[in-house]
Amino acid sequence: MTKKAYRGLFVCAVLGALLVRTVRLDLRPMHHDEANQALKFGDLLERGEYRYDPNDHHGPSLYYLTLPLARVLAGRSLAATSETMLRLVPALFGAGLLLLFLLFAGGLSAEARVSAAFLAAVSPVLTYYSRFYIQEILLVFFLAGLIAAGWKYLQTRSGWWAAAAGFAVGMMYATKETSVILFGALAAAAVIDRVLRPKTTSARPWNRPAVLLHLVIFAAAAFVPAWLLFTSFLKNPNGLGDSVLALGTYIRRAGEPGLHSEPWWYYIRTLLYTRFGHGPVWSEAFIVALAIAGSIFAFGSEPGKDGHPRLVRFLFFFTVLTGAVYAVIPYKTPWNVLPFYLGLVLLAGNGAGVLWRTGRFLVVKVIILAVMLPGILNLVRQEYRANVTDYANPTNPYVYAQTSLDFMKLVKAVEAIAAGHPEHERMLIKVVAPPDETWPLPWYLRRFTRVGYWTDIAQAGDLRDAPVVIASVAFNAEAGRALDGGYQSAFYGLRPEVVLSLFARQDLWDGYVKSRAAESPARRGR
Amino acid sequence: MKRAFCSIAIALFGLALVLPASGTGAQDQDKEILKIQLPKPMFVGTPKNIRTANLEPITGKPRGPFLVPVGTVLLSAGKPVTASDKEPVIGELSFITDGKKSGEDGYYVELGPGLQWVQIDLGKPSPLEAIVVWHYHSQARVYRDVVVQVSDDKDFIAGVTTLYNNDHDNTSGLGIGKDKEYIETYEGKLVDAKGAKARYVRLYSAGNTSNDMNHYVEVEVYGLPAK
Numbered sequence: 173m174t175k176k177a178y179r180g181l182f183v184c185a186v187l188g189a190l191l192v193r194t195v196r197l198d199l200r201p202m203h204h205d206e207a208n209q210a211l212k213f214g215d216l217l218e219r220g221e222y223r224y225d226p227n228d229h230h231g232p233s234l235y236y237l238t239l240p241l242a243r244v245l246a247g248r249s250l251a252a253t254s255e256t257m258l259r260l261v262p263a264l265f266g267a268g269l270l271l272l273f274l275l276f277a278g279g280l281s282a283e284a285r286v287s288a289a290f291l292a293a294v295s296p297v298l299t300y301y302s303r304f305y306i307q308e309i310l311l312v313f314f315l316a317g318l319i320a321a322g323w324k325y326l327q328t329r330s331g332w333w334a335a336a337a338g339f340a341v342g343m344m345y346a347t348k349e350t351s352v353i354l355f356g357a358l359a360a361a362a363v364i365d366r367v368l369r370p371k372t373t374s375a376r377p378w379n380r381p382a383v384l385l386h387l388v389i390f391a392a393a394a395f396v397p398a399w400l401l402f403t404s405f406l407k408n409p410n411g412l413g414d415s416v417l418a419l420g421t422y423i424r425r426a427g428e429p430g431l432h433s434e435p436w437w438y439y440i441r442t443l444l445y446t447r448f449g450h451g452p453v454w455s456e457a458f459i460v461a462l463a464i465a466g467s468i469f470a471f472g473s474e475p476g477k478d479g480h481p482r483l484v485r486f487l488f489f490f491t492v493l494t495g496a497v498y499a500v501i502p503y504k505t506p507w508n509v510l511p512f513y514l515g516l517v518l519l520a521g522n523g524a525g526v527l528w529r530t531g532r533f534l535v536v537k538v539i540i541l542a543v544m545l546p547g548i549l550n551l552v553r554q555e556y557r558a559n560v561t562d563y564a565n566p567t568n569p570y571v572y573a574q575t576s577l578d579f580m581k582l583v584k585a586v587e588a589i590a591a592g593h594p595e596h597e598r599m600l601i602k603v604v605a606p607p608d609e610t611w612p613l614p615w616y617l618r619r620f621t622r623v624g625y626w627t628d629i630a631q632a633g634d635l636r637d638a639p640v641v642i643a644s645v646a647f648n649a650e651a652g653r654a655l656d657g658g659y660q661s662a663f664y665g666l667r668p669e670v671v672l673s674l675f676a677r678q679d680l681w682d683g684y685v686k687s688r689a690a691e692s693p694a695r696r697g698r
Numbered sequence: 699m700k701r702a703f704c705s706i707a708i709a710l711f712g713l714a715l716v717l718p719a720s721g722t723g724a725q726d727q728d729k730e731i732l733k734i735q736l737p738k739p740m741f742v743g744t745p746k747n748i749r750t751a752n753l754e755p756i757t758g759k760p761r762g763p764f765l766v767p768v769g770t771v772l773l774s775a776g777k778p779v780t781a782s783d784k785e786p787v788i789g790e791l792s793f794i795t796d797g798k799k800s801g802e803d804g805y806y807v808e809l810g811p812g813l814q815w816v817q818i819d820l821g822k823p824s825p826l827e828a829i830v831v832w833h834y835h836s837q838a839r840v841y842r843d844v845v846v847q848v849s850d851d852k853d854f855i856a857g858v859t860t861l862y863n864n865d866h867d868n869t870s871g872l873g874i875g876k877d878k879e880y881i882e883t884y885e886g887k888l889v890d891a892k893g894a895k896a897r898y899v900r901l902y903s904a905g906n907t908s909n910d911m912n913h914y915v916e917v918e919v920y921g922l923p924a925k
């Protein structure tokens with residue numbers, strides 16, 4: 173591949189990745205977890221407050237990395253932020269991930285890097301979670317940064333790359349404390365590679381004092397960002413210590429998965445073949461097949477134009493080990509596939525690259541392309557479905573406890589009712605629901621200044637004080653009795669199986685119905 | 699002179715603005731706005747992801763007995779069904795009167811999005827006592843704008859009696875209904891037909907809280923056999 177073709181194709185992949193990650197970021201209703209993260213970020217944005225929570229929500233990097241963008245676009249008001257603005261952060265990191273592939277030069281061929289970039293650009297799982305305001309894509313970005321910086325360090329023995337690797341470690345930890353699993357897998361992969369690698373005399377000798385210095389630089393570069401972020405820039409001195417203690421909580425949760433228990437083959441099944449009910453078939457088997465091909469080619473060949481087998485072998489061991497560890501952990505959610513999916517994409521890129529280079533004649537290249545084209549097109553089709561048409565459809569394997577589209581009708585109704593209330597956004601709203609049936613209401617009601625949340629109807633006082641009451645189904649009958657007529661009720665779906673009831677004072681409801689009657693029938697549809 | 703007139707006018711206007719305010723201030727001098735701290739939402743981790751069927755009722759007690767005249771029978775079994783959606787997305791219209799009420803896949807018919815209706819032809823006008831509808835009971839969901847009508851006119855233009863209507867905002871265009879929305883359960887929704895005499899039964903719905911589609915597992919129409 174010529175340098176010109178390489179550059180052109182890589183730019184196309186990055187631009188394509190940016191496009192599919194940033195267009196219509198407002199389409200999908202905020203997920204429960206996204207709304208949690210958004211409100212946590214809101215405290216930082218509005219009051220400069222962040223305190224690490226060792227029980228949940230992972231590390232603080234997401235919030236601090238969102239801050240500059242939010243300050244520019246929304247000032248200091250969470251109400252002025254939007255889904256698009258928040259999701260732009262993971263979207264940019266998701267597209268930036270491809271740029272890190274450039275650093276694998278010398279380890280992966282130009283064809284392999286370009287192929288990996290194209291596969292990552294259109295991968296359904298990578299694109300879906302790049303449009304999701306949670307930590308996972310940031311973790312994958314810094315993981316790729318760590319592997320790339322480590323590879324560059326091995327090639328150059330430069331202190332700068334040691335610092336870059338250290339920084340990536342610090343940011344990984346500040347993103348998710350559970351990154352210690354990945355550190356373990358990376359170390360184990362390096363040891364296995366070292367043990368299995370044939371001894372050669374051509375290896376570059378190590379300069380011990382320099383290596384020690386680089387180790388110090390690496391450690392300092394890892395410690396400083398984690399320390400600053402977990403301690404909220406020294407405002408919460410115990411933050412870093414709490415993050416270490418939190419590992420106990422996460423280990424317990426991993427062993428007692430409760431609501432999120434899945435069998436060991438969950439991730440394999442998700443990637444290879446998923447079909448729920450009458451929904452379409454989802455499969456990223458094409459990437460898995462290419463990754464297997466890329467791994468086979470890694471063994472036995474010498475460094476050359478096809479890349480360096482050492483890097484590919486390392487990626488192979490890391491991917492298998494990480495996949496095995498995540499398979500063994502009973503706690504499973506679909507976004508946890510991402511760390512070892514990164515390895516799969518890089519190995520798949522290597523597989524595609526080697527296949528491409530194997531065909532020396534044009535006819536063979538055309539045949540290889542013809543064989544691969546349906547696989548790529550299938551990925552593109554699934555990416556479109558995942559992000560544009562089926563982004564909240566439970567038959568999409570990456571849709572997990574997603575807020576249903578019906579919930580947005582509840583939000584629209586509350587906003588319309590408030591518009592008819594003399595106090596508008598100061599209208600009192602009472603929400604009575606358990607915490608897991610409350611989110612993402614706090615995000616969508618963030619512009620309302622008088623919203624109270626109770627988990628028990630007895631503590632909510634006289635419900636009739638509020639022109640609008642939102643209750644979980646468990647409190648529906650009780651709320652209806654407490655409101656003693658004079659209120660219109662309607663049900664709205666929050667998630668599959670979870671329904672909320674909206675109670676609106678009759679005069680406000682009537683006004684809302686009148687305002688809807690003025691709308692065109694196409695826009696109405698409650 | 700003109701200047702003095704303007705000054706007096708401005709002074710009077712100012713006084714008019716200040717007086718009511720100062721009057722209120724005097725009344726409420728010893729009061730202040732009650733500041734109530736409302737509870738914040740509790741942060742909680744990822745909720746349960748549900749894709750599986752749940753055949754248990756979500757709330758409420760089992761429906762109590764419903765009394766009907768002696769001799770009341772199931773009139774709708776195997777009767778022909780027509781619908782606004784001629785080509786259901788899933789299943790057959792005949793599922794609606796086949797007597798099978800399981801909540802699993804393969805037992806329900808799915809009609810397209812938006813307002814749709816299904817209609818059962820009982821063959822002859824009969825005094826109707828109860829209509830029971832199961833939309834989709836393998837998941838807790840609420841069907842929107844449920845309207846049940848009966849008539850002897852197959853086009854439902856003349857002699858239409860509305861037995862149930864929970865369309866609170868008239869999105870269906872069939873009039874605002876006062877009946878309550880309800881969550882689907884395995885018991886189905888029983889509509890009191892109050893002895894209305896009719897040959898055709900038509901049921902409307904307009905999507906549900908999980909998606910925009912319309913589903914029917916079964917509809918049972920009970921009444922006295924036509925004489």
